[in-house]
Amino acid sequence: MSARILSGRTVANALVDELRAEVERLPVAPRLVFVRASDDPASASYVRSKARLASKAGVRNETRHLPESVRQEELIAVVEELNADDDVDGILVQLPLHAHLDPEPVLTAVLPAKDVDGLHPVNVGRLWTDRPGPVPATPAGLLRICDHYEVPLEGKEVVIVGRSALVGKPAAALFLRRHATVTVAHSRTRDLKAHLRRADLIVAAAGRPGMIGPDAVAPGAVVLDVGQAPVDGVLRGDVDPAVADVAAALTPTPGGTGPMTVAMVVANTVAAARARRGDGGGPAR
């Protein structure tokens, strides 16, 4: 066990302290509304942890829990009411929704300026064209971890495993912006191990527990593990813990990239409030 542990929890706590100080200087505390149209216990617990961190940062927050009887139009009406409410800065529609609901029109109904997830197509377009706007929380958290631990990125070989809209693709945009050479690998990649072994930094976001073993990582590489899946009741990442024997630095699971995702949602809310309420602050980049 030699790798430095990149504690997302530590970085998230530092960020929340910063955000609280920032919020205290604002004339009005930002307000974040979670919309939960699901009875999924994992999603409920995820909203609770976001709400807890929002409160710690001084961000007002509340959850609208919609029963299984909710119709698509009613759910969209709730989002539109929140869009129109000038005292709401951030709206987070927690997925998954009840099975009969279509998430796509619900997510695009959120006003881009209040989209603290950064997943609205308008915000994705802003991300890829280097315009200001909220950045998807998980990849934004990865950069924050790199910056906290002073991991250099310029000219580095970054290999991202997974091409999801939530992680892999926006992470590619962010690491390119930091002048890394970026490879996006995925389930159809021919020789994943060859890519991983030449990487200075690996982002593992495949959702396949333990798929990256120590033989696939170059000595001295930095490994950020986004994969999170329960295995026999224990949360496991995509990265085999034995990678710690080879890598220079590694995020743990749990306590790695997960807490940072939550903290970045709160950071996006504070940035959205500053941008909307016009106190001169711009949205987070």
Add this chain to the structure above:
Amino acid sequence: MSARILSGRTVANALVDELRAEVERLPVAPRLVFVRASDDPASASYVRSKARLASKAGVRNETRHLPESVRQEELIAVVEELNADDDVDGILVQLPLHAHLDPEPVLTAVLPAKDVDGLHPVNVGRLWTDRPGPVPATPAGLLRICDHYEVPLEGKEVVIVGRSALVGKPAAALFLRRHATVTVAHSRTRDLKAHLRRADLIVAAAGRPGMIGPDAVAPGAVVLDVGQAPVDGVLRGDVDPAVADVAAALTPTPGGTGPMTVAMVVANTVAAARARRGDGGGPAR
């Protein structure tokens, strides 16, 4: 000289024939308006070649040439007038603009549904989130060349040199969608030659004439050359012509990716007309 020549001109002509047949079946011919606020001769000639191909496809087209005295608000007013005109299907603001004009607000003023360049942030977001919408013309043309010559992409190693909003980044989105493993390299890339030598397909979009020589290309690779710069009055690509001795297939300069870009603008116009005028056709993907 052994590489197969991937003639963009041939593919563009075939596409224009298809588009003309498609336009003939429409109740109203699509209409494309070029906005040219520049006296730059290269941009004038570029608009002329797009107009010529549009006419060949049966697409009505006209050019609004605005003098150097035009003010930013006047230019935006022209765009807004075209947005509002129900008989206009496509708007193309040709860059560069007169030096005193800011292109950014002009390009975002174009209605996304009429943005035949596919560069509006809303359309970039649609591209990266796999929603329907116009795709930037140059990378769309690259895929069309691959499909015409039956170049397989799934699981292949694609290395893109250049990370511009016009070519490199949208090309990454498109090749990922086709299940290639995609690397985006650029001026800060540490060992470009190592990346190029492992590539099954290279997209050269750096704008550095002749920068990719035969020693940087694996035998059997496919090379798509987007770079176009005049050298001693002759248009040169990023790829040294001697690469033809090594590569399996190569786009020439001129007559390669350039004509395809022009043709894809016309294709985006026809798709925009079909989507807007509601005859059941969707936008091009």
